[in-house]
Amino acid sequence: MNFLTLDSVHHTYFSPKTATHALSDISLAVKEGEFVSFIGPSGCGKTTLLSIIAGLIQPTGGTVSLNGQPIRNMKKKLGYMLQQDYLFPWKTIEENIFLGLTITGNLSEEKRKEARALLVEMGLEGVESSYPRELSGGMRQRVALIRTLITEPQLLLLDEPFSALDYQTKLKLEDLVFSTLKSFGKTAVLVTHDIGEAIAMCDRIILFGTKPGRIHTIFDVPDSLRGLMPFEVRNHEDFPGFFQTIWKELEKLESRNH
Numbered sequence: 001m002n003f004l005t006l007d008s009v010h011h012t013y014f015s016p017k018t019a020t021h022a023l024s025d026i027s028l029a030v031k032e033g034e035f036v037s038f039i040g041p042s043g044c045g046k047t048t049l050l051s052i053i054a055g056l057i058q059p060t061g062g063t064v065s066l067n068g069q070p071i072r073n074m075k076k077k078l079g080y081m082l083q084q085d086y087l088f089p090w091k092t093i094e095e096n097i098f099l100g101l102t103i104t105g106n107l108s109e110e111k112r113k114e115a116r117a118l119l120v121e122m123g124l125e126g127v128e129s130s131y132p133r134e135l136s137g138g139m140r141q142r143v144a145l146i147r148t149l150i151t152e153p154q155l156l157l158l159d160e161p162f163s164a165l166d167y168q169t170k171l172k173l174e175d176l177v178f179s180t181l182k183s184f185g186k187t188a189v190l191v192t193h194d195i196g197e198a199i200a201m202c203d204r205i206i207l208f209g210t211k212p213g214r215i216h217t218i219f220d221v222p223d224s225l226r227g228l229m230p231f232e233v234r235n236h237e238d239f240p241g242f243f244q245t246i247w248k249e250l251e252k253l254e255s256r257n258h
Contacts, residue, residue: 002029009062021212037198045213079153094128138169174230200230
């Protein structure tokens with residue numbers, strides 16, 4: 001059974017004088033444990049679609065369901081990781097991690113132990129009582145990931161979570177996020193502008209066309225690259241050819257827009 005299902009999703013933004021068609025007829029099924037990415041030219045509606053999946057925007061038409069239930073009933077089952085870490089600067093790292101659990105009244109001793117184990121696993125041992133300003137950007141994003149995972153979401157939505165980081169930190173975090181999500185058996189949707197990142201982390205890559213946003217092509221990542229760590233994927237002999245295939249298709253789309 002499909003885990004996440006989008007059926008004929010349309011979205012139009014209305015203003016007093018105009019109607020902008022952001023998305024047209026998006027139908028997509030994602031299996032449990034699958035990692036998919038959305039790529040495409042600027043303005044193709046990737047982030048709008050992610051917001052619709054998150055239940056933050058009600059689509060003009062169509063439905064989104066998780067495990068057969070409307071997504072609006074399943075918001076507690078979703079985790080969101082963004083470009084900015086959105087840690088509260090006046091709270092300690094531990095307080096930031098437990099924020100969601102504290103608000104919902106689900107903070108237990110077991111969860112505290114789980115969080116400490118995750119901090120150790122992610123190389124953040126001993127930072128519990130530090131404040132966000134005392135950590136690097138990469139460390140803060142790892143804290144944001146722990147904060148997301150500790151609420152046990154069934155679906156993770158990642159909106160360019162590495163784009164604000166330097167290249168070396170980004171590559172390390174790709175490996176860390178990938179291995180963590182796979183070990184937890186999580187289903188994830190990644191929005192990115194980086195073709196290499198999409199190939200390195202995902203099972204399928206959905207390329208969107210624009211005006212209005214629609215699914216143009218779906219690429220299955222070759223078996224030879226699946227299951228490898230992202231850093232290994234980038235160094236594999238099959239990586240450059242597959243990258244070029246997607247790049248050329250994206251170039252065609254962008255040339256049509258100019």
